[in-house]
Amino acid sequence: MSEQNVSRIIQTLSSDQMKGRHAFGSGIDNAADFISAEFDQIGLSTLPDHDSYRQEFNIYALKPKQALVSVNNKELGDQHYFGLTNAEMVNWTPENSDVHYISEQDNYRDKFGEYSSDDQSSVIIVDKEHEKWFHRYRTYFTRSNRTFELDSKPNDVFILFDGKIDSYDITLENNIKSQTLSNVVGKIEGKRENEIVLFTAHYDHIGVVSAVDEDSIANGANDNASGVSAVIELARYFQKMPKPERTLYFVGFTAEEVGGYGSKFFSRQLNPDKITAMFNIEMIGKPAVEGPNSAWITGFDKSTFGEILQNSVSDSNFVFYPDPYPNQNLFYRSDNATLAKLGVPAHTISTTPIDVDQDYHNVTDEFSTLNILHTTNTIKAIAKAAKVIISAEQTPTRITNEEENLTSNN
Ligand SMILES: [Zn+2]
Known part of the structure; x- marks a missing residue:
């Protein structure tokens, strides 16, 4: 995990060439190709019956x-x-x-x-x-x-x-x-193939919007090139480790911004009972209100996931704490919700002070506004915290009774 790699990934994904990565726009394929090339270079496996990292599906x-x-x-x-x-x-x-x-x-x-x-x-x-x-x-x-x-x-x-x-x-x-979309999915085979840990981030963004100071491309550097950089760097990190106990999936979801179709499709392709935990990473480009070296977790009290992460980094200077914006309903606003509804301890980790952030869903969400040292430290903390789950020493409790809180809209 290096600041250089994190910078390179975020800079590439948030460049104008990606045209704001709208799920139905012309830049999204470039983004999927870039993530696939990273997965390939790292040496991840593809899903069974897939000859590329793309998990394609149609949407009407x-x-x-x-x-x-x-x-x-x-x-x-x-x-x-x-x-x-x-x-x-x-x-x-x-x-x-x-x-x-x-x-x-x-x-x-x-x-x-x-x-x-x-x-x-x-x-x-x-x-x-x-x-x-x-x-x-x-x-x-x-x-x-x-x-x-x-x-x-x-x-x-x-x-x-x-x-x-x-x-x-x-x-x-x-x-x-009819339109074709793709998630990008890479895998590290563990000793237990029926216990899967997911590291996910949506790679799409909102595309081209009305111009502000002649800039009309919403680059989505923080939302969510920063999260994708975490998924890629975690893959690079764990690929170098000895074979893990649990199987690891690294996923870039498409179409989060237009209705969460990427995570919805993904969740239908495998048995949710086999998913031990989901680390969904969103907007870690800026330090939280509590300062750098801290990150918050949505739905903290819905499973023991947050507690496990907290304890795993207690000997470091990094802290995980509950989502400070409960009124914003963030637990239900990202891709983790789709899996949480199926019982998976699926939580979003973020660091952005969204109550004061001026760049959210704006053309100003650019690389230059990010703190890459903070992003890199957050990725390191997630890696450290995830170890006890990957090694099967710890298993977060399942999420229950979410059915009525989450309406599926397809
Ligand atoms: Zn987002």
Whole structure:
């Protein structure tokens, strides 16, 4: 772990050539290639059945297109309906669908939940008494959205209408655009292949934004080239060590900034019960309010992960402490949340004073604003703290009861 390497990695990933690394932008492939080349030079293994470090997947962007909604032989305007569908085109007729009513005295949200989660394709008639809720939901569900699979759920259409319906003929269409994204994943085989420790950081950022002083590229040096530099340097460090007890994965996630699709896809590819711990690293380019040689951990009290890290560095001058911004809900705002929901002790380690930082999601998030000595010291502390988990001397407790706090949005 050297300041030179940390600087080189952050400088490269935050250069204008990467165009702000937007997940759907033109610079993201350069970033994935760069991380892959580092993994290759370090000598990491690829995932089984992969001949490169890229873990590719498709994602589909859907946007409601045309619609023809006719009820009791009368055509309805678009303010009066919305669909829940990820098909290219759906047609509802009395022959292929059921009709349900959300009547005046029903609880709109309860009934909405009930009818949209069953596995039947339905037409749901909503009483005008619920007009306000209906429009709120309509605004939400007619936005463009993304999905890993098309045609993966039953199709429902909600219609604002007073009275009984005798006949209907409804057709909705979506515009569909397919895009390929990739996480970058390298591996160090341990003695126990079914106990995996993850070191992760998202490598995407927000891309090109409106210009400030003629600069429109949001370079994302702190967010999150700094985290990626940690993942790469930890890989370099542990690759030189004797074969670890547990298996180590080093992951650059894509698409964190646009909905966490990289971590969501990743989490579906392996059994979460085999993941012992996840070190997600976000924004370690600037010293925390408590000063350099300190880092905070989100969701500190949700498992013993934070405590283990704290104790492992207690003989050094570095301290880990609980996230000082509980009101910002940071535990739920990064890629760790996807894995935490599945029970994995998955936490984010960060050092940025986000309450006062002016550069967050701004074109000014540049290499020149970072403190590389601090970043390097933080990576060293993470390496030191991770040793007892990698060696299987310590195992953090699982995270429980997160289901209701985390809604999956695909
Ligand atoms: Zn970030």
